[in-house]
Amino acid sequence: MTVEDCLPADLRGPATTVTRIAAGMSGASVYRVESAGQSFVLKIASEAENAADWRRALHFQRLAADAGLAPRILHVDEARRAVLTAFVADRSLLAFLRDPRTREAALTQLGRTVRRIHALPLPADARMREPREVLSQVWDGALAGFALPDFVSGTVQRVLAAEPPARDRALVLGHNDLNPTNLVYDGEAILILDWATAAPMDAFYDLAVISVFLRMDEDTSLRLLSAYEGRPCTELPQGFLYYRRLAAALAGSFVLNLARQLKHAGATGAETLDSTLSLSEFYQRMMTGALKLGTADGQWAFGLALLKESLAL
Structure with a gap:
């Protein structure tokens, strides 16, 4: 073929x-x-x-x-x-979000777009794949035997040990991978790519993934949630906080597995939490070309940065 x-x-x-x-x-x-x-x-x-x-x-x-x-x-x-x-020409959602003149409109549109995703009908036979169970499977399977810094294990175990908050709403159709590479802004609408991971999910998970990858502080996260809910939100819900830590740890673990597949040797023993790049520092180095996502070193740095972010949340 x-x-x-x-x-x-x-x-x-x-x-x-x-x-x-x-x-x-x-x-x-x-x-x-x-x-x-x-x-x-x-x-x-x-x-x-x-x-x-x-x-x-x-x-x-x-x-x-x-x-x-x-x-x-x-x-x-x-x-x-x-x-x-x-083919949709990307006019840059990040630029839309970062421009002070359009930031509020961008957050509002992003929150409403996620709400529209969650309004799509769920098939009766669709089954949720609990992200905490996925993290456990990646940790015990794909990453087993891979040399990792000590703080990584502590971060993952912290997330796995946490009891999920009680769910106060029905499951929705979640995209489950709303990282920036899957968000395209055509100048008018935000379109979503790659539906391979779509499945029933807690509504907070998609919102948490966006918050992690776009490095949203508490105020920005509240504005995103307010746009999603269609009413002012004054406090970040426990479910959102839980899924934000989990989403960062799960994404970081997936990315470390990609680094392993690209033949990264793993930790040398010299890596510490302090010496690990923050997510902000990683993005800065990626923008300068010092690190590239398509390489083993780039995936390694990105995965560690995401896990460091989870620990800080």
């Missing part, structure tokens, strides 16, 4: 160019397709990806696209598990 085989008939031929642009955590391959002045994105699942999981994610992606929350789906090849969507 070639990549061209996954395209609709009208996009096959010498007038079409296909360029690989990414590889997802699931092993999926992502390509930019250009033809006759138009751009598209083609995502092909890896052969190792479970077919039922792929169909479930496609169902959620279709729901989101129909609601204007994800790029339009233009073609699906179910046999090859390939999905072609419209």
Whole structure:
């Protein structure tokens, strides 16, 4: 099978160019397709990806696209598990958020966008995958035997030992991976990419993930929650605080596993909590090019920074 085989008939031929642009955590391959002045994105699942999981994610992606929350789906090849969507030019959500003139509007739109995700219908047979259990599985499985700084173990065990607060609302359809790479701002709307992890979840989890990755302080988190709830929030709920620590630890553990897959040697014994970059410092080094996410060292630094962030929350 070639990549061209996954395209609709009208996009096959010498007038079409296909360029690989990414590889997802699931092993999926992502390509930019250009033809006759138009751009598209083609995502092909890896052969190792479970077919039922792929169909479930496609169902959620279709729901989101129909609601204007994800790029339009233009073609699906179910046999090859390939999905072609419209290409959306990113006008930078981060710039929208950082500009003092648009910051409040950006936070409001972000909170309302998450609310719209959570309003999508949940299939009756959908099952929640508890993130604390996922963290335990990653820690005892993928990261077992990998040399890590002492503070990492303490951070993970702190999160695993914490008792989740009582849930006071029904589960919603959570995206469960609302990191900045999955948030695209087209100048008018915020669109969400990569629905592979979508599943029933506590509503606070998506909001907590955003808060962690965008380094939101208490006031900013309250404004995000206020936009989500549609009313002023004056105190961060215990569920949000719990999921914020858990989301940072889980994301950090996943990223450390990526570093391991990229053949990082692990800890040398000299690493300490004080010598580990904060999340802010990591982002600064990434912006200067001193660290790159596609490398083992970049993933290692990012994973440790996220775990350090969890410990500070």
